[in-house]
Amino acid sequence: MTRKSIPRHQAVERHLRSRIANLRPGDAVESDSELSALFNVSRMTVRQAAQRLVDEGLIYRVPGVGTFVAEPKVHRDMARLRSFTEEMARRGAVAGSRVLSAELRAGTADELAALHLAPRSTVTHVRRLRLADGRPVAIENVVLPMSCSAVLNEDLEHSSLHEALRTLGEIPTSATGTLVAVNAGAEDAELLQVEPGAALLVEERLIVNQNGQPLEKTQTRYLGDEFVFHVTLAR
Amino acid sequence: MTRKSIPRHQAVERHLRSRIANLRPGDAVESDSELSALFNVSRMTVRQAAQRLVDEGLIYRVPGVGTFVAEPKVHRDMARLRSFTEEMARRGAVAGSRVLSAELRAGTADELAALHLAPRSTVTHVRRLRLADGRPVAIENVVLPMSCSAVLNEDLEHSSLHEALRTLGEIPTSATGTLVAVNAGAEDAELLQVEPGAALLVEERLIVNQNGQPLEKTQTRYLGDEFVFHVTLAR
């Protein structure tokens, strides 16, 4: 046993995750008893793995019928600041991008005010179509101070912008944001491959770095029916 | 009896939630074995309850030491639980309602599970068109346990449901919820006086009371272009 032994329920969970990745929503996965026979573990152990995937929304279980792959809904946990890439990884999908534009340009008054930059400053603007497993799911507009323009040299199609920022010493730390719903315009619709008028969830957020300085102003237009935003509210 | 028919792990969970509500972060709660003795259940059953609270971030467990109340992870200042009435007041508008229906009916499986009620329980259901300065801005579906049915005697057109709940000794304390964007259906459109297909922001939230017990399950469909949800995210 040179390999560090992982808990058996993790082995079952890993199996189920790969199963889910290779099946379509609504398809059945193995039943508890099948899995317990397959892995030679007790049913309680199988249930521990399955329950976690239920909690993540990856599968659903119907008493008397079986366990099935759930509709892919991206659950975005609002209490945590995560990049799109992290969010996708959590969900077992591969994040990608098609860069629509990446340039230096004059900042708008809004942008400069939000980022605490001097009037007529130049900003770095990256516009990307975000992909989950190759499928378009969001349109992202990122505005950064010119001091972060080095990110334009990164591979913006395949790597994380937040990762690139971290290598520049800028650590995305917290954010405030707003959410509204809008109807897709013609351009939105074409990029996201939906009908014009489809409901989109628009998130605008301002991210600050480890020193509390404004770092990034982002507007992201998500497909409304594929993204679920999770919120926790306290009195 | 209602008490008898709820799963034992829910009874333990309920106990822990009220425990958490009355303790401060870092305080220890009962150990697994204490709880299993207290409720006369096996430790697996206790663990099932505890694990869910760990997943929710309410408690944390340290092997060899015990189980403790966690730091509240939400920035309470920012992510506030507000009633529609409070939200409107904050914006300087007058909240109102048109009651579409207010009745006792059998709960759906979803509702009963969310509210931790026994199968086939009756629930209180209030459906209202919410008005801001007399203009329709949202459609609200509130589901409460039958124990709160007294709210049906209140003036639901002009007063706050949450206020009414407070007079019943049920204090809305925190909530978890989800947000998605959808297109308005025919009925939505007519009630909200918009075109069918208009983008709506759908909020589903489960509110718990001061003891951590599920109190209210609400779905609210907001006009997408009039409502902005403000969120704060921390790394």
Added chain:
DNA sequence: CGGTATAACCTGTCTAGACTGGTGCCTGAA
């Protein structure tokens, strides 16, 4: 052919133990 009873499955819930690795306190020896 249509309806019903039954058996086979499925998940949910639960038990009463077991062993592991870790923590922390208390006691007794140096």
Added chain:
DNA sequence: TTCAGGCACCAGTCTAGACAGGTTATACCG
């Protein structure tokens, strides 16, 4: 007085069953 060992306790992991309640397919009966 200090420190090491032992012991009680803790959560993590896991077993091998059990029953309940729901679904579904099949086989049988009218």
